[in-house]
Amino acid sequence: MTECPLRKIALISPDHRVMQINDRPVSALQLDVWVEAYRQQLAPELSIGDRLLVLLQNKVETVVVILACLRSGWVYCPVNPAHPESRILEYADRVGAQAYVSDNRFHGNALQQVGKPELLASPVSVKTDIPVDNDRIFDLIPTSGTTGVPKAVAHSLDNHLFSARGSAALIELTAEDGWLLSLPLFHVGGFSIVIRCLLAGAAILIDQQGLPLSQLLMSLPVTHSSMVNTQLQQIVVSQGMDLAETGLKYILLGGGVASASLVRRVQDRKIRVLTTYGMTEMSSQVCTGVPIFTPEGVTSGDVLPFRRVKIADDGEILVAGKPLCLGYYSQSDEKSGRVTSVADDEGWFHTGDLGEWYESQLRVLGRKDNMMISGGENIHPEEIEQALLTCKGVLQAVVVAVADEKFGQRPFAFVQMVNETVDETFTKGYLAGKIARFKIPDHIVPLPEKLPPEFSGQTLFSGIKPNRRLLQALAECHLS
Numbered sequence: 001m002t003e004c005p006l007r008k009i010a011l012i013s014p015d016h017r018v019m020q021i022n023d024r025p026v027s028a029l030q031l032d033v034w035v036e037a038y039r040q041q042l043a044p045e046l047s048i049g050d051r052l053l054v055l056l057q058n059k060v061e062t063v064v065v066i067l068a069c070l071r072s073g074w075v076y077c078p079v080n081p082a083h084p085e086s087r088i089l090e091y092a093d094r095v096g097a098q099a100y101v102s103d104n105r106f107h108g109n110a111l112q113q114v115g116k117p118e119l120l121a122s123p124v125s126v127k128t129d130i131p132v133d134n135d136r137i138f139d140l141i142p143t144s145g146t147t148g149v150p151k152a153v154a155h156s157l158d159n160h161l162f163s164a165r166g167s168a169a170l171i172e173l174t175a176e177d178g179w180l181l182s183l184p185l186f187h188v189g190g191f192s193i194v195i196r197c198l199l200a201g202a203a204i205l206i207d208q209q210g211l212p213l214s215q216l217l218m219s220l221p222v223t224h225s226s227m228v229n230t231q232l233q234q235i236v237v238s239q240g241m242d243l244a245e246t247g248l249k250y251i252l253l254g255g256g257v258a259s260a261s262l263v264r265r266v267q268d269r270k271i272r273v274l275t276t277y278g279m280t281e282m283s284s285q286v287c288t289g290v291p292i293f294t295p296e297g298v299t300s301g302d303v304l305p306f307r308r309v310k311i312a313d314d315g316e317i318l319v320a321g322k323p324l325c326l327g328y329y330s331q332s333d334e335k336s337g338r339v340t341s342v343a344d345d346e347g348w349f350h351t352g353d354l355g356e357w358y359e360s361q362l363r364v365l366g367r368k369d370n371m372m373i374s375g376g377e378n379i380h381p382e383e384i385e386q387a388l389l390t391c392k393g394v395l396q397a398v399v400v401a402v403a404d405e406k407f408g409q410r411p412f413a414f415v416q417m418v419n420e421t422v423d424e425t426f427t428k429g430y431l432a433g434k435i436a437r438f439k440i441p442d443h444i445v446p447l448p449e450k451l452p453p454e455f456s457g458q459t460l461f462s463g464i465k466p467n468r469r470l471l472q473a474l475a476e477c478h479l480s
Helices: 005-012 028-042 059-072 085-095 157-168 188-200 213-219 229-238 260-267 381-389 424-431 468-479
Strands: 017-021 024-027 051-055 075-078 099-102 139-142 152-155 178-180 203-206 224-228 250-254 272-279 284-289 307-311 316-321 327-329 349-358 361-367 372-374 377-379 394-404 408-417 443-446
Touching: 005 028, 005 188, 017 028, 017 059, 024 028, 028 059, 051 059, 051 085, 059 075, 059 188, 059 203, 085 152, 139 188, 152 157, 157 188, 157 284, 178 188, 188 203, 188 272, 188 284, 213 229, 224 229, 229 250, 229 260, 229 394, 260 272, 260 381, 284 307, 284 361, 307 349, 361 381, 372 408, 377 381, 381 394, 381 408, 381 424, 394 468, 408 468, 424 443, 443 468
Parallel strands: 017 203, 051 075, 051 099, 075 139, 178 203, 178 224, 224 250, 250 272, 408 443
Antiparallel strands: 017 024, 139 152, 152 327, 272 284, 307 316, 316 349, 349 361, 372 377, 394 408
């Protein structure tokens, strides 16, 4: 057992700011009272171990739900509210949800609906610790799979605590800092921000006005921000924002391929850009660090404390350590208490990613299942994406494989431009100086803004990752 990190702050420094909602600071005591009120609200309806399906857009309400689950022994089961209702119901079956809380955008059939947090209670002094079980299942966070029902990754509080402690060894985070909650709370990247802030006493910064990221960085006391390459590119390149004018100390850049030229540009403004490699199964970060610039791009950092990484003989990245999840949860699986371990007999999780060491840092080459074979040559889409991101005006790039009669498979690229239209001839010529000619995509087309009717109900991105199977189908349609 351990003590609830929020209650610990509320006992020692009740007026300390642990959250800020746009201009409104929220003290530890105020957040604690909201959490306790919600616990009392749901106590007659839920029991220890019950799975609560959470489909809330409001991040303040969601943080309250997370902490109420921690204190009460309920299992936090977030879902992307943008998913089709049929897929959400399938996931609810997978986790065996007893109840759900939503913004009235979802109707859970036979599931019991419970109310949302009301956030009305006034601060009342607290006098005792609240012990929480740090070994039991705390949450079931869906993998960011692009097809089918996501796997439910079971974490304990200890998994998240060791993840946060390892992160803190590299990223200084104090009680005076603020981390912008820019990632969704159904994604482990967003969830981990909450845990890091609670451990450090830093403020969780939340926008409820729908303001653009560039405005938030200027108006909120943001010292730390998690971003993906596209977000950083938009504010620095598209909008010409000078990050030196903000209070930013650290940018944690994850979610896939990072542009080397963009990283260098931000570093020149004296902002610490840290590239990172992580996954849901490892409770977020595995490697993080100031990247090394290589001929192919940038590395993904050093292995953080409490983690282990090795490269298998076939190039696959294997990971282990304290943040490794309890396993995959399935209501229909009666083995090991419905939790199936993700590790092999030696404790390693096989990530499906390919990588190599570059000095002390990890360089991720791409997904094993993304790799295509074209005319007998191995091609990693991520390498092409990395090269495309160095091309002027390219905001985002996704490369997929399409069938080819002569070569078996060929790369097909979707790009999103800052302002310009896609100049396929120019871009191919540019790539000829960056990558081998056989890796240059046969087609380079705009990333679609709207999906054709036959793909309705699907999304181009699953969380922060591209839906490659959908884009592959769109590419095949383009060629037919």
